[in-house]
Amino acid sequence: MSTIFFLVGFPLVVAIALLVLKADAIRDIVVRVASVIIGVASIYLAIQYYSIGSELFDFQSETINSLMMGIEICLAIVVFVLGIKYKKYLASVLAAVQTPVMVWFELTKGHSIEVINNIYIDRLSIIMVLIIGIIGSLICVYSLPYMKDFQHHHHGEKDRRPWFFFQLFLFLSAMFGLVVSNNLVWLYFFWEITTLCSFFLIGYTKTKEAVDNSFKALIYNLIGGVAFVLAIVVLGTYYGTLELSTMLLFGSMGYSVVLPAALLAFAGITKAAQMPFSSWLLGAMVAPTPTSALLHSSTMVKAGVFLIIKLSPVLGWNVAGVMVMMVGGITFLFASFSAISQSNAKRVLAYSTVANLGLITACAGIGTYAAVWAAVMLVIFHAVTKSLLFLCVGTAEHNIGSRDIEDMDGLFGRMPRLAIFMIVGISGMFLAPFGMLVSKWAAMTAFIDSGNVILVAIICFGSAATAFYWTKWLGKMTAIMARRENIQNNVHKEEWIVLGTLTTLTIAAILLFPVISSTILVPYLTSVFTGVNAASLLSGNMFIMTAMLALVILLPLLFFGKTNKKIVPIYLSGTNLGDDLTFTDSMQQPMPVSLKNWYMEDYFSDEKMCRYGGISSGIIIAGVLAILLGGVL
Amino acid sequence: MMTNILWVIAYLVLAPVIGGMLAGIDRVITARMQGRFGPPVLQPFYDVLKLTEKEGITVNKVQDFYVLCFFIFVVITGCFFFAGGDLLLVIFALTLASVFLIIAAFSSNSPYAQIGAERELLQMMAYEPMVLMTAVGFYMFTGSFRVSGILSFGTMPFLYMIGIFIGFVFILTIKFRKSPFDLSMSHHAHQELVKGLTTEFSGKTLALIEVAHWYENIFLLGFIFLFFANGTAFGTVLGLGVCLVTYFLEVLIDNSFARMKWQFALKSSWIIAITVGFINLVVLRFMP
Numbered sequence: 001m002s003t004i005f006f007l008v009g010f011p012l013v014v015a016i017a018l019l020v021l022k023a024d025a026i027r028d029i030v031v032r033v034a035s036v037i038i039g040v041a042s043i044y045l046a047i048q049y050y051s052i053g054s055e056l057f058d059f060q061s062e063t064i065n066s067l068m069m070g071i072e073i074c075l076a077i078v079v080f081v082l083g084i085k086y087k088k089y090l091a092s093v094l095a096a097v098q099t100p101v102m103v104w105f106e107l108t109k110g111h112s113i114e115v116i117n118n119i120y121i122d123r124l125s126i127i128m129v130l131i132i133g134i135i136g137s138l139i140c141v142y143s144l145p146y147m148k149d150f151q152h153h154h155h156g157e158k159d160r161r162p163w164f165f166f167q168l169f170l171f172l173s174a175m176f177g178l179v180v181s182n183n184l185v186w187l188y189f190f191w192e193i194t195t196l197c198s199f200f201l202i203g204y205t206k207t208k209e210a211v212d213n214s215f216k217a218l219i220y221n222l223i224g225g226v227a228f229v230l231a232i233v234v235l236g237t238y239y240g241t242l243e244l245s246t247m248l249l250f251g252s253m254g255y256s257v258v259l260p261a262a263l264l265a266f267a268g269i270t271k272a273a274q275m276p277f278s279s280w281l282l283g284a285m286v287a288p289t290p291t292s293a294l295l296h297s298s299t300m301v302k303a304g305v306f307l308i309i310k311l312s313p314v315l316g317w318n319v320a321g322v323m324v325m326m327v328g329g330i331t332f333l334f335a336s337f338s339a340i341s342q343s344n345a346k347r348v349l350a351y352s353t354v355a356n357l358g359l360i361t362a363c364a365g366i367g368t369y370a371a372v373w374a375a376v377m378l379v380i381f382h383a384v385t386k387s388l389l390f391l392c393v394g395t396a397e398h399n400i401g402s403r404d405i406e407d408m409d410g411l412f413g414r415m416p417r418l419a420i421f422m423i424v425g426i427s428g429m430f431l432a433p434f435g436m437l438v439s440k441w442a443a444m445t446a447f448i449d450s451g452n453v454i455l456v457a458i459i460c461f462g463s464a465a466t467a468f469y470w471t472k473w474l475g476k477m478t479a480i481m482a483r484r485e486n487i488q489n490n491v492h493k494e495e496w497i498v499l500g501t502l503t504t505l506t507i508a509a510i511l512l513f514p515v516i517s518s519t520i521l522v523p524y525l526t527s528v529f530t531g532v533n534a535a536s537l538l539s540g541n542m543f544i545m546t547a548m549l550a551l552v553i554l555l556p557l558l559f560f561g562k563t564n565k566k567i568v569p570i571y572l573s574g575t576n577l578g579d580d581l582t583f584t585d586s587m588q589q590p591m592p593v594s595l596k597n598w599y600m601e602d603y604f605s606d607e608k609m610c611r612y613g614g615i616s617s618g619i620i621i622a623g624v625l626a627i628l629l630g631g632v633l
Numbered sequence: 634m635m636t637n638i639l640w641v642i643a644y645l646v647l648a649p650v651i652g653g654m655l656a657g658i659d660r661v662i663t664a665r666m667q668g669r670f671g672p673p674v675l676q677p678f679y680d681v682l683k684l685t686e687k688e689g690i691t692v693n694k695v696q697d698f699y700v701l702c703f704f705i706f707v708v709i710t711g712c713f714f715f716a717g718g719d720l721l722l723v724i725f726a727l728t729l730a731s732v733f734l735i736i737a738a739f740s741s742n743s744p745y746a747q748i749g750a751e752r753e754l755l756q757m758m759a760y761e762p763m764v765l766m767t768a769v770g771f772y773m774f775t776g777s778f779r780v781s782g783i784l785s786f787g788t789m790p791f792l793y794m795i796g797i798f799i800g801f802v803f804i805l806t807i808k809f810r811k812s813p814f815d816l817s818m819s820h821h822a823h824q825e826l827v828k829g830l831t832t833e834f835s836g837k838t839l840a841l842i843e844v845a846h847w848y849e850n851i852f853l854l855g856f857i858f859l860f861f862a863n864g865t866a867f868g869t870v871l872g873l874g875v876c877l878v879t880y881f882l883e884v885l886i887d888n889s890f891a892r893m894k895w896q897f898a899l900k901s902s903w904i905i906a907i908t909v910g911f912i913n914l915v916v917l918r919f920m921p
Contacts, residue, residue, distance in 0.1 A: 410742065431732060432725035441721055445778075448769055453918045456769055457762075457911050461903070464761035471732050471754050475739030475747075480693040541719055548709075548726070555705070559698045565689035570743035571832055580692075580742065595744060598751045603899075 001057050003045045004119060007129065007176040011038060015169035019162050024148070031144055031165060035137035038172065042133025046126045053523060054122030056182060056245060060115065068189045069106060072099055075196055079218070088215040094222035098229045105229075106185065109236050115243055120182040123524035127376065127516075128179040128306055131383045134505075135298040136172045138498050142391050143168065143290040145492035149398050150288050154205070164204060168294065171197040175299045179306060184235065184242050188228050191267070191303065195221040198300050201291045202284045213283030220280045224270030231263035244310065251314030252530075259628045261311050262320035265365075266621065268311070269324070272304025272357045275331040276614030276621075281354060285346045289394030292346060296353045297387035302379060305357055308364040309375050313528055316367035323624040327617040328361030329458045334613030336465040338606035341599045345393045345403045348469060349386065351606065352429065355462065356382050356436070362455055363443050369529045371446035374439050376521055377513065381428070381435030384509050388502035389425040392418060395495050399487055406596055411477050413484030418491070419477050421503045426477070428506045430463075430470045433548035435510045465604075472597045479595075482580040510549055514542050637716045637781075644715040644851070645708070652847025653677045659884050666888045681843050687836035692741045699737035700838050706730035707845040711852040717781030720768035723852070731757055734830070734842070741833035749829025753817035755895050759902035760804035766910040767856065770797040773917040780859065789863040793920070796913030798860050800905045802879060807898065808853055810846075811887035814898050824892050854880065 014034040018027060049055065076099035083092030147161050174193035181187040195218065203214030236242055239250060239257070251257045273281035284295055295301060308315075308324060315321035332355045339351035356378060363375035395418055396411065397403040412419040428434040440463065447455040509516075569576045572593065575584040585591040657674035664671025673679075691697055710726040713719070731753070738750035772778045774793055775786040783790070791798060807814040812821060818829040831842060854876040861872035893901075 432722075432729050437725060441725065444721070444765075444769075448772060451918060453911070453914050456914065457766070457907065460762040460765040460769070460906070463765065464758045467728060467732070467761065468754055468758040471735055471757075472751065474732070474736060475750060475754075478695075478699075478736050478740050479742040479747075480695060480740050481742050541722055544713075544718075544722060548729075551705075555702055556698070559701060561694045561698065563691060563694050563697055565691040565697070567694070568690045568692060570692045570741055571745060572743070593742075593744060595742065595747050598755070 001059065001119070003041060003048055004057075004121065004176075004180050007038070007041055007045060007133070008173055008180075010034070010041070011169040011173035011176070015166045015173065018169060019166040022162050027161070027165065028144055031140055034169070035140045038137045039134050042129045045121075045133075046130055049121050049126060050520075052121075054120070054527060056117035056120040058116055059118050061118075064118075065106075065185070068186065069103060072189060072192065073103065075099075075192065079196070079222075083215075086211055086215060088219070091215055091219050091222060094219065094226060098222065098226045101233065102185075102188070102229050105233050105236060110185065110232075110242065113236055113240060113242050115183045115185075117243060117245065118183040118186055119180050120245060121180055122527075123520045124306075124309065124376065125179045127380060127520060128302070129176060131298050131302065131380065132172060132175045132179070135383050135387050135502075136175070136294065138501060139290050139294050139298070139387060139391070140165075140168055140172075141494055142293075142394075142498040143288075145494050146290055146394055146398070147288065149492075153398075157205075160204065164201070164288075167197050167201050168290075171201070171294065171299050175303060178303050182244050184232050184244055184247075187244065187307075188225075188232060191228060191271070192225055194300055194303055195225065195271075198284070198291075198295055201295070202287045204287050204291065207286070210286045213280070213286050216283050217280040220270050220277045223277075224267035227263045227270075228267040231260045231267070234263065235260045248310075248313055256318075257314050258318050258320045259631070261314045262323060262624060262628050265308055265311055265315070265320055265324045266625065268304045268306075268308040269327055269361065269621070270304070272301050272308065272361060273354050274304075274327050274358060274361055274617065275334060275354075275610065276618040278331065278335065278354045278610065278614075282347065282350050285344075285350055289346070289390055289397065292350070293387045293390035293394070296349070296390060297383045301353065301357055302383065305360045305364065305375070305379060308361055309372060309379070312364040312367040312372050312375070314367070315365050319624050319627060321365050321367055323365070323620055325362045325365030325452065325455060326620050328358045328363070328365055329455045330613050330617045330620075331355065331358030332362060333358075333458045333462045333465075334609045336462040336469075337604045338609040339469045340465055340604040341601050341606055341609075342469075343405050343597070343599060345396075345405050345408070345473075346390070347606075348405065348473065349389055349393065352466075352469075353382075353386060355466070356386075359440065359443055359459070359462075362458075363446060366446060366450045366452065366455075368446060368450055369525050370442065370449060372529070373517070373521060373525060374442035374446050376524075377439035377442065377517070378436065380516065381439055381509055381513075384502060384505045385425055385428040385434075385436065388421065388499065388506055389429070391495070391499055391502065392422040392425060395491055395499065396422070399490055405473050405476055408473075408476050409595075410479050410481030410484050412479070413481055414486060415488035415491070416486070417488055417496070418499070421499050422477060423474065424503050424506055426470050426474050428510075430466050433510065433545040433552065434506070435513060438510070438513065438545060476597060507549070507553070511546065514546075640715045640717070641712045644711055648711060648851040649844050649847045652844075652849075652851050653681070655850065655880060656847065659880075662881070662884050663888055666885070677843070677847075681840045684835075684840035684843070685837050689836055691835075691838070692743065692833045696737045696740045696833065697838050699733050699740060700834065700841055703730050703733040703737060704841045704845045706733060707849050711848050714780055714852040714855055717779060717784070719778045720771060720780060720783075721765075721778055723780075724764055724768055727849075728757070728761070730845075738830045738833070743833050745826065745829060745832040748826060749817045749832065752826075752895060753830050755899060756807050756814065756817060759814075759899045760807045763800045763804045763902060763906040763910055766906060766914060767797050767801045770794050770910075770914060770917060771859065773914065780855075783859050784862045785864060787864055789861055789868055791860045793917065794860060794913060796909035796916075800910040800913075801856060801860075802882070803905045804902055805853060805857075805879065806883055806886055807902065809850065809883050809887075811883050813886075813890035813893040815887075815892060816895055816898060819892075 076095045079095040080092045174190045178190035199214050199218040203210050270277045335351045335355035339348050342348045360375045360378045363371040429436050444459050570580050572583040582590045582592050656677040661671040707730045714723045735750045738746040771783050774790050775783045818831050857876050857879050858872040861868050
């Protein structure tokens with residue numbers, strides 16, 4: 001248990017230290033050392049509890065409860081005041097609603113409910129701890145040189161880096177707390193902290209756009225927070241418990257816990273940026289890239305899907321389950337379509353995140369053994385691959401001065417190593433034999449077995465769209481353009497180390513996934529879904545995937561770039577001026593060649609897609625919540 | 634296991650022979666439809682042999698590598714199929730192969746190749762849902778994704794999966810690169826973009842693409858065969874017969890339609906998938 005407290009407490013101490021220590025050199029050391037310690041501690045925790053598997057800790061502390069409530073009240077006041085200051089009154093209203101309700105409940109009914117096990121650890125928490133601890137701290141290390149450059153680019157503005165790193169480590173602390181809290185009041189506390197951290201991180205630059213978008217994120221997540229509070233009140237009032245494990249136990253014993261499950265799942269949906277709430281994650285793009293990487297890969301949105309996955313045993317074919325699976329499916333489909341029309345690399349990544357979270361949500365909503373297997377695998381692979389891609393785009397942006405995919409033309413010639421990392425990342429997101437494809441495959445099988453034909457159709461179309469937008473990006477990267485200067489020497493050493501590690505992890509994850517599956521995930525699932533024991537992917541297929549991966553790695557090593565053929569100019573209707581970059585036009589003038597990708601705005605504009613997706617999932621959510629709340633009132 | 638290996642060896646040896654012959658027959662039939670006499674049936678083989686004797690030139694150092702990967706993974710995909718493997722694995726491996734071909738075209742940074750690549754990509758997006766639905770349909774009907782499982786199921790899937798069959802034949806026009814959907818590259822010289830995707834490939838590289846297509850066509854016809862396989866001689870003969878009829882049909886369509894715009898390719902394929910394909914899946918779902 002002490003390791004758990006260390007993982008929550010240590011980043012908090014580091015965060016406060018970073019707020020106080022303002023010198024660059026000290027920050028460099030503190031962040032690096034702290035990141036290593038956090039990474040090592042999370043691995044240590046995994047080893048420590050690996051054999052135990054799962055354990056509920058009989059731990060109570062009135063002091064912690066009071067402290068949490070005190071902090072909650074302070075934060076609510078901060079949000080209330082900020083909402084008024086920036087004229088975002090909805091944020092103030094939401095803060096003024098949920099925190100008093102929470103405090104009232106805790107002081108009255110909640111007080112009499114005895115919580116025995118405030119914290120717990122199980123194999124799902126272990127997986128989450130590893131993701132947060134390893135990927136989260138890698139992103140922190142990457143942030144050091146990145147934020148130095150960032151400050152350099154925004155010369156003359158106030159240096160808010162202490163605040164930035166404070167938020168970063170606070171975020172990690174809250175995430176660790178979130179994945180080990182069994183007491184829903186504690187979970188809610190950490191939940192709100194992550195909401196506020198992302199609010200401050202998104203608003204980092206203090207431009208109008210940043211402030212607007214940070215409030216959008218805040219408001220959407222506070223709406224989820226209200227649902228969370230309602231869930232706690234309902235659970236406390238009608239079920240007499242505040243423990244997540246007890247709620248799940250009730251579900252498995254046949255009591256209906258649909259209403260609290262639906263409310264909690266709704267909170268998860270807002271945090272996981274599902275439609276109709278997806279726009280906050282898109283807006284979060286205004287923040288510096290490490291923030292995006294953190295929000296998208298190891299924290300924030302993963303907290304949302306983590307909660308939904310926890311709930312999966314009580315979802316399935318009930319109204320709450322149907323809501324979750326359909327919202328996830330719709331989000332997956334329309335977010336995948338939206339990504340087609342984007343040329344801003346970060347927006348493509350963002351829509352891809354929303355889409356994959358949709359898939360995870362849909363799997364969790366189905367709530368069968370195989371579906372949840374796919375969901376957790378998606379969480380793991382997505383965390384690794386997406387952080388790699390975001391950080392690659394960040395490095396590219398600082399060196400080529402643009403985050404537009406069209407400007408990444410011929411990146412292979414300019415920054416070969418970065419291009420290779422990025423190619424691994426992009427392939428990792430959708431191609432066989434990489435991880436995301438394996439999980440998507442498992443998801444598809446689970447969808448079919450659950451009998452939800454609509455989701456099956458959705459995944460067929462969504463996958464097609466996914467392949468389209470990734471491949472055209474891949475095409476831009478791999479284009480070989482004449483006379484490109486190599487500029488990759490300007491990249492900082494730390495960036496290379498982090499990118500290299502993440503690339504290795506992307507490849508290692510697929511090599512190790514049978515091990516991860518059999519040693520951690522399958523034991524977890526068999527403990528949660530009692531009586532079911534099914535292998536998700538046939539081991540034969542796993543073996544084939546590994547063999548294919550070996551081939552995909554081996555082929556380039558053997559043959560890439562080796563040719564003794566004569567190199568000739570490309571075909572430009574016979575008027576190539578010889579440099580492959582210009583041709584003679586009809587006015588006999590030299591004209592540069594310019595090639596652009598297809599974005600098919602008429603069909604797949606994100607505005608239209610998000611509207612369709614938002615309306616349809618909004619109707620489903622509203623309908624389900626109306627039915628459930630109607631039953632109570 | 635032994636029979637699987639024999640099937641794979643047979644595929645590796647015979648697929649290019651049969652695929653090449655089919656291509657030759659295609660050209661003869663096409664010629665007759667257009668009132669010409671046409672080349673000998675073995676012409677595709679002569680063409681490939683001639684390509685291998687051309688001088689080795691390329692526009693950059695990497696595209697040959699991508700084309701090689703395309704070839705290798707097309708062949709591997711076919712091996713998965715004929716070894717009785719998982720249909721989804723077959724589809725995913727084929728996607729990987731197609732991506733390699735598209736990347737090969739992109740890598741040249743040539744306008745014609747890139748337009749071809751974008752169109753190829755679009756075609757991929759157009760046919761993918763229906764291809765996946767086909768695999769799903771087989772799974773829902775026979776309870777197995779594996780080709781071996783589907784073959785040993787006993788009941789002929791065709792009648793129960795007729796909607797999916799229609800949908801699959803429809804997108805097969807795209808996969809066979811036949812008009813009206815030969816958008817990315819074409820065998821007809823009258824199209825607005827003729828060699829598209831393959832503009833910058835020559836000699837042995839181009840020959841490799843040609844042979845890869847022969848391999849590909851054979852296992853695509855294998856999908857058609859699966860609709861009729863029920864383990865009896867009748868089913869086998871019927872299946873092979875329908876494969877030939879389908880191929881002839883594709884040649885007929887090729888010669889009777891002008892090329893459509895990409896918008897039509899995308900819309901029509903998706904509409905077919907969401908109507909006949911999806912409805913068929915719903916029927917299979919609620920079939921007792």
